[in-house]
Structures are given as C-alpha cells and as structure tokens.
Amino acid sequence: MAAEGLGWLLVPLHQLVSWVAxxxxxxxxxxxxxxxxxxxxxxxxxxxxxxxVCLVLLVANILRILFW
Structure with missing residues (x-):
C-alpha cells in the first residue's frame, strides 16, 4: 500500500533521472x-x-550514443 501511495513521486522522479542521464x-x-x-x-x-586522439574520442562518443 505504501508503494502505491508513492507512485505520484516515483514516476516523475524516474523521468527526471532519465532526462539527466x-x-x-x-x-x-x-x-x-x-x-x-x-x-x-x-x-x-x-x-x-x-x-x-580527438578522432578516436569523437568516434567512441558517437558509438556510445548510437548504442544507447
């Protein structure tokens, strides 16, 4: 019952963490x-x-974003 009562807080918190990530x-x-x-x-x-080094870092970051 306590988890149901906190649903109003957990959903926006999850969205906030998702946007920050x-x-x-x-x-x-x-x-x-x-x-x-x-x-x-x-x-x-x-x-x-x-x-x-810049090329390697840029490729690594682009691949990380595409993987995500």
Whole structure:
C-alpha cells in the first residue's frame, strides 16, 4: 500500500533521472575537451595536441550514443 501511495513521486522522479542521464550522454563527451581548450587558448600554443586522439574520442562518443 505504501508503494502505491508513492507512485505520484516515483514516476516523475524516474523521468527526471532519465532526462539527466540522456543529457549526460549527450554533453558528457564535450567535458573532457574543456581543460585542453582553455590551456591552448591561454598559452596560444597547440604543441602536443593530437587530432588522432580527438578522432578516436569523437568516434567512441558517437558509438556510445548510437548504442544507447
């Protein structure tokens, strides 16, 4: 009986968690690039920046989103 009474809370909570998880999947792939971007902007030097790493990370994130 207590579980039936909490139904009004569990359904919106489940939807909220689902939306947060979906947002994390979409925007979470960008977060690792932020410190590197800030460092390159601050030093005006892109030495050591590998485009191959970016390619691998982008492909991995795209595959993760498609799998999800």
């Amino acid at each position: 979906a947002g994390a999947m979409v925007f979470g792939g960008v977060v690792p690039y932020i410190p590197q971007y800030r460092d390159i902007r601050r030093t005006q030097n892109a030495d050591g920046f590998s485009t191959h």
